Amino acid sequence: MADVTEPPRESFRLSQLLYDSRYRSLTIQVVAAMLIMALLVELVDNTVTNLAALGKDIGFGFLWTTAGYDINQQLIPFSSQDTHARAAVVGILNTLLVAFLGCILATVIGVLAGVLRLSKNWLIARIMTVYVEAMRNTPLLIWILIVFAVMTEATPQPREFREGGSASMILWDSVAISNRGVYIPRPVWAEGSGLVVAVFLLSIVGIFALRWYARRRQEATGQQLPVLWISLGLFFVPALLAYFVMGRPVSLEYPELGGFNFTGGVQIRNSFIALWLALSLYTSAFIAEIVRAGILAVSKGQTEASFALGLQPNRTMQLIILPQALRVIIPPLISQYLNLTKNSSLAIAVGYMDVRSTLGGITINQTGRELEGMLLLGIFYLITSLIISALMNLYNSSVKLKER
Amino acid sequence: MSDTHAHSVAFARDTMLPPAPPPPGETGAIRWIRENLFSSWSNGLLTIVSIYLIWSILSAILPWTLQGIWDAGSLGECRAIRDERGLSTAACWAVINERWLQILFGFYPTDNQLLASWFYSDELAAAGGLEAVFGPGSNSTARIEFIAAMKADIGNLVVFFFGYWRPLMALALLVVAVAPILYSSLPRKLLWFSLAYPFVAVFLLWGGTIWGPVSVAVGLVAAILVGRVVAAASGALLGMLAGIVAVLAIFLNPLPFADIGLFPLLPHVTGVLNAAMPIGLEAIPSDDFGGFMLAIIIGTSGIVLSLPLGIVLALGRQSSMPLIKWICVTFIEVIRGVPLIVWLFTASLLLNYFLPPGTNFDLLLRVIIMVTLFASAYLAEVVRGGLAALPKGQYEAADSLGLDYWKAMRLIVLPQALKISIPGIVNTFIGLFKDTTLVVFIGLRDPLGLTNAIRATAEWNGIYWELYIFVGLLFFVFCFFMSRYSMYLERKLQTDRR
Numbered sequence: 097m098a099d100v101t102e103p104p105r106e107s108f109r110l111s112q113l114l115y116d117s118r119y120r121s122l123t124i125q126v127v128a129a130m131l132i133m134a135l136l137v138e139l140v141d142n143t144v145t146n147l148a149a150l151g152k153d154i155g156f157g158f159l160w161t162t163a164g165y166d167i168n169q170q171l172i173p174f175s176s177q178d179t180h181a182r183a184a185v186v187g188i189l190n191t192l193l194v195a196f197l198g199c200i201l202a203t204v205i206g207v208l209a210g211v212l213r214l215s216k217n218w219l220i221a222r223i224m225t226v227y228v229e230a231m232r233n234t235p236l237l238i239w240i241l242i243v244f245a246v247m248t249e250a251t252p253q254p255r256e257f258r259e260g261g262s263a264s265m266i267l268w269d270s271v272a273i274s275n276r277g278v279y280i281p282r283p284v285w286a287e288g289s290g291l292v293v294a295v296f297l298l299s300i301v302g303i304f305a306l307r308w309y310a311r312r313r314q315e316a317t318g319q320q321l322p323v324l325w326i327s328l329g330l331f332f333v334p335a336l337l338a339y340f341v342m343g344r345p346v347s348l349e350y351p352e353l354g355g356f357n358f359t360g361g362v363q364i365r366n367s368f369i370a371l372w373l374a375l376s377l378y379t380s381a382f383i384a385e386i387v388r389a390g391i392l393a394v395s396k397g398q399t400e401a402s403f404a405l406g407l408q409p410n411r412t413m414q415l416i417i418l419p420q421a422l423r424v425i426i427p428p429l430i431s432q433y434l435n436l437t438k439n440s441s442l443a444i445a446v447g448y449m450d451v452r453s454t455l456g457g458i459t460i461n462q463t464g465r466e467l468e469g470m471l472l473l474g475i476f477y478l479i480t481s482l483i484i485s486a487l488m489n490l491y492n493s494s495v496k497l498k499e500r
Numbered sequence: 501m502s503d504t505h506a507h508s509v510a511f512a513r514d515t516m517l518p519p520a521p522p523p524p525g526e527t528g529a530i531r532w533i534r535e536n537l538f539s540s541w542s543n544g545l546l547t548i549v550s551i552y553l554i555w556s557i558l559s560a561i562l563p564w565t566l567q568g569i570w571d572a573g574s575l576g577e578c579r580a581i582r583d584e585r586g587l588s589t590a591a592c593w594a595v596i597n598e599r600w601l602q603i604l605f606g607f608y609p610t611d612n613q614l615l616a617s618w619f620y621s622d623e624l625a626a627a628g629g630l631e632a633v634f635g636p637g638s639n640s641t642a643r644i645e646f647i648a649a650m651k652a653d654i655g656n657l658v659v660f661f662f663g664y665w666r667p668l669m670a671l672a673l674l675v676v677a678v679a680p681i682l683y684s685s686l687p688r689k690l691l692w693f694s695l696a697y698p699f700v701a702v703f704l705l706w707g708g709t710i711w712g713p714v715s716v717a718v719g720l721v722a723a724i725l726v727g728r729v730v731a732a733a734s735g736a737l738l739g740m741l742a743g744i745v746a747v748l749a750i751f752l753n754p755l756p757f758a759d760i761g762l763f764p765l766l767p768h769v770t771g772v773l774n775a776a777m778p779i780g781l782e783a784i785p786s787d788d789f790g791g792f793m794l795a796i797i798i799g800t801s802g803i804v805l806s807l808p809l810g811i812v813l814a815l816g817r818q819s820s821m822p823l824i825k826w827i828c829v830t831f832i833e834v835i836r837g838v839p840l841i842v843w844l845f846t847a848s849l850l851l852n853y854f855l856p857p858g859t860n861f862d863l864l865l866r867v868i869i870m871v872t873l874f875a876s877a878y879l880a881e882v883v884r885g886g887l888a889a890l891p892k893g894q895y896e897a898a899d900s901l902g903l904d905y906w907k908a909m910r911l912i913v914l915p916q917a918l919k920i921s922i923p924g925i926v927n928t929f930i931g932l933f934k935d936t937t938l939v940v941f942i943g944l945r946d947p948l949g950l951t952n953a954i955r956a957t958a959e960w961n962g963i964y965w966e967l968y969i970f971v972g973l974l975f976f977v978f979c980f981f982m983s984r985y986s987m988y989l990e991r992k993l994q995t996d997r998r
Contacts, residue, residue, distance in 0.1 A: 235937040241968060
């Protein structure tokens with residue numbers, strides 16, 4: 097019986113660092129680490145030298161000094177006497193506001209356009225194709241400028257809303273679209289309106305509880321509840337009852353023409369509308385394509401199988417097609433939301449005061465802290481992106497096909 | 501049996517009747533309309549609503565477009581002509597007619613000497629000849645007036661074709677250089693021209709001495725040759741190293757803007773060659789670049805440079821070496837997490853802080869670098885998707901054939917992965933091309949910036965739609981071509997027949 101030969105014991109040679117695949121990756125990583133370190137040292141050294149030559153230092157103390165400029169759209173109170181940090185927060189809130197509303201509107205238009213593009217109606221499908229291609233193949237900046245030009249150039253001046261003027265308010269004299277902005281009614285919360293809101297919120301909780309109960313009941317007994325009608329009733333009846341019982345505490349303050357401009361109501365600036373609409377329209381074209389791809393990705397056999405089981409068309413859509421299509425749709429959809437959020441930095445084109453124009457614009461100009469300002473701005477966007485993509489990963493892993 | 505049957509039946513048809521035509525409602529246009537537009541009540545309603553929609557949009561836009569006024573000197577004149585003709589609405593296309601050269605080329609200078617000597621020779625002689633008008637001692641006001649009069653006389657079309665022959669030729673050659681890459685039926689030898697094209701384009705667009713781009717090209721070829729020779733003698737890794745060393749030795753100070761090199765070899769060689777044989781074009785600084793030309797320059801360079809970088813980043817992200825993977829992930833996520841505008845501002849405001857003291861280089865070059873890095877991070881993610889979609893068996897097959905990492909990637913993995921990711925890659929390119937409009941915010945004169953400049957003049961104050969439509973159409977044509985090409989490529993490369 098032959099002895100099992102021992103593999104020859106090699107002594108380590110230096111050339112193995114290059115030619116032996118066991119060690120080569122180590123060599124490459126060490127070299128890469130050294131290069132990266134050298135690059136970082138060089139960058140930091142250059143920055144320090146350059147800053148010293150300009151007589152600057154690095155510090156974030158400027159955030160707590162007086163900003164000295166006004167912001168024309170504020171979600172939290174802000175005056176020019178407040179600090180740069182507060183100005184940055186106002187800007188961040190403005191960015192998040194336009195991004196949030198943009199995501200909602202883009203989803204609504206996008207889903208509609210995507211579904212209609214698959215319509216059997218030839219004309220509708222063509223119209224949606226033209227819409228999607230026109231939006232996707234032209235820069236967003238042009239759309240923002242066009243919508244802004246429409247809002248400022250093609251809308252009437254406030255004085256034309258006077259008696260005998262050429263313009264009039266729409267929606268029963270409650271909304272005025274003028275070249276200074278869109279004026280909508282402002283809700284006035286009198287005493288007791290808190291209760292109405294509380295009742296309304298409770299009834300929404302109630303709707304969710306009802307749906308949960310209805311599903312449990314159906315799974316246990318097979319009987320279905322008329323969920324839709326009960327939900328609608330829950331949505332309206334308690335809140336309306338509370339509203340009248342409390343003596344109609346919530347009222348609307350309508351915008352009225354006074355002097356050269358509107359008073360009362362809420363002014364929505366044209367810069368906001370332009371940015372919001374353009375971002376939504378542009379992103380909706382991409383969402384339409386995502387939705388279309390998602391629906392097409394569910395194979396026809398799934399529908400047929402569902403019909404074979406005796407499910408009705410709307411149940412088929414709800415229980416078979418949508419859950420599968422959503423798995424394809426949601427990840428790119430969220431990355432479109434991310435794009436929309438980042439694209440909201442194009443606010444610069446219309447003078448909307450987002451975080452880039454407060455923290456990354458006026459604050460930098462006034463304090464001369466480019467490095468710190470851009471760093472904070474970058475970190476804000478980075479954190480937003482990372483949070484959104486973390487949510488996406490969470491969703492992905494929850495709907496992933498469970499295989500093997 | 502058959503006999504009796506034949507006898508008992510009075511008549512039996514022995515030929516086939518020709519098929520009757522389908523009923524009138526089942527053919528042609530009527531059937532198509534019924535099936536595609538009015539298949540159900542709801543569909544019919546939708547059709548009527550959309551016809552109304554189309555009609556209301558077209559009735560607003562078409563008269564405005566078609567009745568447009570092409571000949572006018574200012575917006576005021578346009579309005580006067582409109583009222584004179586009794587039109588309620590009319591576009592003022594005159595602004596495009598007058599300013600299209602500016603939207604296309606920005607303030608890129610025309611070749612006035614060529615125009616003058618070819619198309620304006622009599623007037624040139626009257627003004628005292630080439631030397632008197634364009635020579636060093638010429639009076640600049642007189643020269644500006646002469647050039648303005650000349651351009652007005654010979655017309656925009658001639659100025660377009662001959663005054664801007666440099667960017668036009670660069671564009672034409674770009675088409676030639678790109679064609680063999682896009683269409684594999686063209687002769688493969690054209691690819692050599694594609695390789696040489698960047699140097700030709702730089703020479704044509706920026707001008708200066710021809711020896712600059714030539715010596716850079718020769719230096720690159722030399723470095724590659726050194727690398728090849730060393731690689732053949734002592735292995736791929738040492739060859740790569742030798743190539744890098746050769747590049748450093750030749751190029752450490754490649755361009756005149758940064759005087760930091762150890763061996764400022766190239767400027768000297770260029771200087772000597774230029775003194776011996778001065779061949780060149782008028783040098784044009786990047787500040788004069790503008791218009792749609794700028795979008796094409798930034799877009800094309802970004803596309804060409806970001807693809808290889810993106811592939812390398814994607815491979816790095818898949819790497820089994822933790823450090824390399826970590827570096828690539830950080831780079832990709834940081835770049836993708838921050839909007840392009842912020843990066844462009846970084847390039848214009850902050851880059852000087854990070855560079856060695858005293859260096860300062862071209863804003864256009866900085867923008868191209870930033871756009872390239874930005875697009876490469878997005879491309880990396882797209883390519884990573886392609887790499888992940890490839891079955892693991894392909895990687896294992898490449899390994900079992902004994903291919904090393906780069907060969908396996910080059911021959912087996914990447915061709916398939918890139919094929920899968922074509923739509924994503926082209927989408928990224930389209931996005932990059934559209935994003936070139938953002939450079940307006942850091943002071944480059946892109947087409948949208950020029951629309952502002954045109955609106956700022958007294959003649960065209962208050963004109964919006966015509967300019968936006970023109971610029972939008974320019975971008976649309978290019979982006980639409982790219983998206984159609986990607987569909988063609990997908991169909992062509994589809995090897996699984998489903």
